[in-house]
Amino acid sequence: DVLMTQSPLSLPVTLGQPASISCRSSQSLVHSDGNTYLHWFRQRPGQSPRRLIYKVSNRDSGVPDRFSGSGSGTDFTLKISRVEAEDVGIYYCMQSTHWPFTFGGGTKVEIK
């Protein structure tokens, strides 16, 4: 199975400041069709996960443009340009290139 490793585990951030989460996969996430199926999710307490970014850098519908994704191959990054209070939660990277799909262990974003 593809192992997804996120860092940091915990990310205290000041409101209005940027935040960055790293995700590394144990093997390339480039599919035979040429696409890279790396996605980012956020889960707020008591809620189901919600996808924010799909295929590395595409924002899902309704996701603010302060969220951006980048990367290639095995190394990926999620950035929040200016953290707002509603951004708290656990962020997960996830790959759907190889079955079984796999999630990272999560990064907890909290306000300082």
Next chain:
Amino acid sequence: EVQLVESGGGLVQPGGSLRLSCAASGFTFRSYWMFWVRQTPGKGLEWVAGIQYDGSARYYVDSVKGRFTVSRDNAENSLYLQMNSLRAEDTAVYYCVTHDRSRSVDYWGQGTLVTVSS
């Protein structure tokens, strides 16, 4: 409005069986792969099973192969997970998920708790 509503969770003894159901509405159910994902505090989020649009292809994580069966009824807009020979490590919240990896389509239900314990 898109809705995925799971049901069927509960407390079951080790070795027992449960059938989870997911009722979908608000989107063209028959056009999408559907999945079951489970979450535990210890193991995090795990993709358990997936089924193609017409049910012709199914995938399972190794830990449930031979014990779980995913199925769907496109006429009823419903997804199912038959879970047999349940083990303590199957204890989790089970989510019904629509995941399109190429388009902005990714829907999750609210989850149903399965507890395997004597």
